Amino acid sequence: MPRLFGTDGIRGLANRELTAALATSVSAGAARVLGVTGPEHTPSGRPLAVVGRDTRASGEFLEAAVIAGLASAGVDVLRLGVIPTPGVAFLTEHTGASLGVMLSASHNPMPDNGIKFFAAGGHKLPDEVEDHIEAVMDQPWTSPVGDDIGRVRDMPEASALYAEHLLASEPTSLTGLKVVVDCAHGAASAVAPEVLRRAGAEVLAIHASPDGLNINFGCGSTHLDDLQAAVLEHGADVGIAHDGDADRCLAVDATGSVIDGDQIMAVLAIAMRDQQRLNHNTLVATVMSNLGLRQAMAEQGISVVDTAVGDRYVLEHMRANGFNLGGEQSGHLISSDYATTGDGVLTALALLAQMSRTGLSLAELAGVMTRLPQVLINVDGVDRAALAEADQVHQEVANVAADLGTGGRVLLRPSGTEPLIRVMVEAPTQAQAQACAERIALAVRQHLSLA
Numbered sequence: 001m002p003r004l005f006g007t008d009g010i011r012g013l014a015n016r017e018l019t020a021a022l023a024t025s026v027s028a029g030a031a032r033v034l035g036v037t038g039p040e041h042t043p044s045g046r047p048l049a050v051v052g053r054d055t056r057a058s059g060e061f062l063e064a065a066v067i068a069g070l071a072s073a074g075v076d077v078l079r080l081g082v083i084p085t086p087g088v089a090f091l092t093e094h095t096g097a098s099l100g101v102m103l104s105a106s107h108n109p110m111p112d113n114g115i116k117f118f119a120a121g122g123h124k125l126p127d128e129v130e131d132h133i134e135a136v137m138d139q140p141w142t143s144p145v146g147d148d149i150g151r152v153r154d155m156p157e158a159s160a161l162y163a164e165h166l167l168a169s170e171p172t173s174l175t176g177l178k179v180v181v182d183c184a185h186g187a188a189s190a191v192a193p194e195v196l197r198r199a200g201a202e203v204l205a206i207h208a209s210p211d212g213l214n215i216n217f218g219c220g221s222t223h224l225d226d227l228q229a230a231v232l233e234h235g236a237d238v239g240i241a242h243d244g245d246a247d248r249c250l251a252v253d254a255t256g257s258v259i260d261g262d263q264i265m266a267v268l269a270i271a272m273r274d275q276q277r278l279n280h281n282t283l284v285a286t287v288m289s290n291l292g293l294r295q296a297m298a299e300q301g302i303s304v305v306d307t308a309v310g311d312r313y314v315l316e317h318m319r320a321n322g323f324n325l326g327g328e329q330s331g332h333l334i335s336s337d338y339a340t341t342g343d344g345v346l347t348a349l350a351l352l353a354q355m356s357r358t359g360l361s362l363a364e365l366a367g368v369m370t371r372l373p374q375v376l377i378n379v380d381g382v383d384r385a386a387l388a389e390a391d392q393v394h395q396e397v398a399n400v401a402a403d404l405g406t407g408g409r410v411l412l413r414p415s416g417t418e419p420l421i422r423v424m425v426e427a428p429t430q431a432q433a434q435a436c437a438e439r440i441a442l443a444v445r446q447h448l449s450l451a
Contacts, residue, residue, distance in 0.1 A: 003131075003134070004026070004130075004134045005127075005130040005131075005133075005134065007309075007310045007312065008106070008114070008116060008310065008311070008312065009102075009114050009115050009116035009117065010022075010026065010114055010115045010116075011105050011108065011112060011113070011114035011115075012112065012113075012114070013111055013112055014056070014058030014062065014111060014112060014113040015058060015061075018058075018062070018112075018113050018114065018115070020061055020062065020064075020065040021065075023062050023065035023066050023069065023115060024065045024066070024068050024069035024072075025069065025137050026069070026115065026133065026134075026137060027065070027066045027067075027068075027069030027070050027073075027101065027115075028069040028070070028072055028073040028137075029069075029133045029134070029136045029137040030069075030070075030099060030101070030117050030133050031047070031049070031069065031070050031073035031074065031075045031099070031150075032073055032136050032141065033129065033132050033133045033136060034047075034098055034099040034117070034119055034120070034129075034133075035047035035049075035073065035074070035075050035098050035099065044076055044151065046074055046075060046076050046148070046150055046151075047074070047075045047076065047097075047098040047099075048075065048076045048077075048078065048095060048096065048097040048098055049070050049075045049076070049077050049078070049097055049098060049099045049100065049101060050077075050078045050080055050088060050091045050092055050095055050097050050100045050101070050155070050158075051063060051066055051067055051070070051077055051078070051079055051080060051088075051100070051101045051102075051103070052080035052081065052082070052083040052084075052085075052087060052088040052091075052100075052101070052102050052103070052158070052187075053080075053081070053082060053083075053102065053103035053104065053187075054082065054084075054085075054102075054103065054104040054105075054186050054187040054215060054244050054245045055082055055185060055186055055187060055189070055210035055211075055212060055215050055244070056103075056104070056105070056110055056113055056212060056215055056244075057110070057212035057213060058111075058113045059103045059104070059113060060212075062103050062113055062115070063079070063103055066101050066103065066115065067079065067152055070101070070150055071149060071150035071151070071152055072143055072144075072149070072150070073143065073144070073150070074143075074144040074148050074149065074150050075098070075099075075150040076150045076151050076152070077150060077151070077152045077153075078091075078095060078097070078153060078154075078155040078158075079152060079153070079154045079155060080155050080158040080159075081154070081155075081156075081158065081159075082159075082187055082189075082190075082210075083158055083159055083162060083187055083191070084162070084187045084188050084191065084242075084245055084246035084247065084343070084344070084345065085102045085104055085106075085116065085187070085245040085246065085247045085341065085342075086162075086246070086247055086339055086341050086342065086343035086344075086345075086346065087158065087159065087162035087187075087191070088100045088101070088102040088116075088118060088122075089102075089118050089122035089123075089339065089340045089341045090122060090161075090162055090165055090339065090340075091122075091155075091158055091161065091162065092118045092119075092120070092121070092122040093120075093121050093122040093340065094161065094165075096120075097120065098119075098120050099117060099118060099119060099120065100117070100118035100122060101115065101116070101117055101118070102115075102116040102118070102245065103115060103116075104116065104187065104244060104245035105244070106243055106244055106245050106247065106248075107184075107216055107220065107221060107222050107243040107244055107248065108216070108244070109216060109217070110213055110214070110215050110216065110217065117130075117133070118340075118341075121340065122340040122341070123315070123319075123340050123341075124312050124315060124340075124341060126316070159190065159191050162191065163191055163194060163195050163198070165338075166191075166195050166343075166345055166346055166349060167195060167198060167199060167349075169335075169337075169338040169346060169349065169350075170199070170346075170349040170350060170353045172353035172356050172357055173199065173200040173356065174196065174199045174200040174201035174349075174352050174353065174356050175200035175201070175356075176200075176356070177200075177201045177202065177237050177238065177352055177355060177356060178201070178202045178204075178234070178235070178236045178237050178238075179196055179201045179202065179203050179204070179236060179237065179238055179239070179240060179352065180203075180204045180205075180206060180227060180230045180231050180234060180236045180238075180239040180240070180252075181193055181196060181203060181204070181205050181206070181208075181239070181240045181241075181242070181348070182206050182207050182219055182220055182221075182224075182226065182227040182230075182239065182240070182241040182242065183205060183206070183207055183208040183220075183242055183246075184207055184215060184216050184219050184220025184221065184241070184242055184243055184244050184246075185207050185208070185209060185210040185211070185214040185215045185216070185217065185219060185220075185244075186210065186215045186216065186220065186242065186243065186244035186245060186246060187244065187245050187246050188242045188246035188344065188345060189205075189207075189208040189209070189210050190208075191246075191345065192205070192208075192240075192242060192246065192344075192345050192348070193205040193208060195345055195349065196240075196345075196348065196349070196352070199349060199352070201352065204230065204234055204236065206219070206226060206227065206230055207219035207220065207226065215244045216243065216244045220241055220242060220243050220244065221241040221242060221243040221248045221249070221250045221330075221331055221344075222243065224239075224241055224250065224252060224258055227239040227240075227241050227252050228252050228256040228258070229256075231252050231253075231254065231256055232255075232256050235254075236254065237254055237355070237361070237362070238251060238252065238253060238254065238351075238352065238355065238362050239251060239252035239253075240252075240348045240351075240352075241331075242344040242345070242348075243331075243344070246343075246344045246345060247311075247332060247341060247342040247343060247344055248261075248330060248331035248332055248342065248344045249261075249264065249331050249333065249344035249345070249347035249348050249351070250264075250330075250331040251264060251348075251351060251362060253361065253362040253363040253366065254361060254362065254363065255363060257363065259362060259366045260329055260330075260331070260371070261289075261327055261328055261329045261330055261331040261332065261333060262285070262289050262290045262292070262293040262329045262369065262371070263293075263366040263369050263371070264327075264331070264333060264347065264351055264366075265283060265285065265289075265293065265325070265326075265327050265333060266293055266296050266297065266366070266368055266369040267351060267354055267365045267366060267368070268325060268333070268335070268347075268350055268351065268354070269283045269297065269300075269302050269325055270300055270302070270368060271350070271354045271357075272324075272325055273300065273301075273302055277324070277337070278302070278324070278325060279322055279323050279324040279325075280303070280321070280322065280323060281301070281302055281303060282302070282303040282304070282305055282321075282323050283297060283302055283303070283304050283305070283323075283325055283326065284304075284305050284307060284314050284317050284318050284323050284325070284326030284327075285304055285305070285306060285307070285314070285326065285327065285328070286306060286307050286308065286309045286310070286313070286314060286328050286329070287306050287307070287308065287309060287411055287413075288309050288328070288329055288411070288424065289304075289306075289328070289329050290329065290369075290371050290372055290374060290426060291372050291408065291409045291426045292369050292370045292371045292372045292426075293369055295369075295370075296368050296369035296370070300368070305317065305321075305323070307326075309328070309413075310328075311327070311328055311332040311334065311341070311342050314326040314327060314328065314332075314334060315334055315336075315340075315341065318334065318336055319336070323336070324336045324337050327342065331344065331347070333347040335347070335350065372408070372409075372426040372427065372428065372433075373426065373427060373428070373429060373430040373432075373433045374424065374425070374426045374433060375424070375425050375426075375430070375433040375434050375436075375437040376422060376423070376424045376437070377422075377423040377424075377437045377438070377440075377441045378415070378420045378421075378422055378423075379420060379421045379422075379423060379441050379444045379445060380419060380420050381419075381445075381449060381450050381451060382419075382420075382421050382444055382445065382448040382449055382450060383448045383449075383450055384414035384415065384419060384420065384421050384448075385414070386448055387412070387414050387421055387444075387448065390444075390447050390448055392443060392446075392447045393412070393440070393443045393444055393447050393448065394412075396439060396440055396443040397410055397412055397440055397443075400425070400436045400439055400440055403436070404425075404427055404432075404436065407427065407428050408425065408426050408427040408428065408432070408433070408436070409425070409426045410424070410425050410436070410440065411423075411424040411425075412424075412440060412444075421444050421448065423437050423440045423441045423444065424437070425437040425440070
């Protein structure tokens, strides 16, 4: 039986794979696991949970199901309404809750949805805790009755508290900056434009009219065409793009060029280093981050530590080693001085503040890093479990790596979620990267094909 939890909570087609019954069951299980470890000072004497969601129509019934599961397990619930994922993480800590729950499928299309859990303090769950929740779902238990049943109330001030937290993180005024922000018709549609305006920027918000059906549809961090066009049309200094739950931030400079998560990390790492705020002079990235990031950081005297793909692994490594900046190429950036998870609006504030402090354009700031051409080939119809023992494949990888030398990089890994083997090559030119990736993909097909 496949594991219920994936790399970022539970995700699936709402009302088909992710049903109300599953949402109720897993939430009751989470209450039984996490509700016993949190603070015990709530007025009722019961554990407390906060629950937020993005703008998907399915979030309405899933929110009700999650709250039912929590309350039926004896947990009081604060209903936050529509709010970014990092807002749920912040309010889990701010309220002293035992757990937080976010309903979102992030950048996925509208029909999907997901459930993300946070432990006390607003931290994502390690694998073993998720496995514990999944295990208790099938175990018999005695549900509370009478005064022990959880109570539910709304928290209308949730977004305002989150906005104040964001503004307190960055005192630099953004006055003089003209910004277009693409809210993906998602959870940041209200709070992102408000925060940037209150910080002093002139803001044009696009895709900020959610109707429950249009989240991520042709917009946001995975569809940047509209943002690029709006930046050019309005003569803006910068464009900011979020995904449906606003834990990502990508950017567009004044010429319409895309600035990805690696480039944003480079800019912020140097800014924090210059302010003597970069712990251990180290940036945490994943193995998928571009070699250009590593080269740029080496030139700046900043160390880069790699983790497995997934912001949860970046976070775990940061927490374990006292690092305070990390992230992914996709725009998940974590500044642990102010957040316990990736926060797209916080990232945007920090990036814009660096523009304001230095007087440099985003293109000039991002110019510290040169992205190497990168090619990714997903090879399907192969036995990913046999990859570790495929000597011929690994020999071809070694041959390609030798040909590239220090000017390129090869990464070969089985997908954690699909029956694929991923081949990634970076090289000085696009043609060389493509040719090298195809060499390795051919070896994978020849030696690991299931046909």
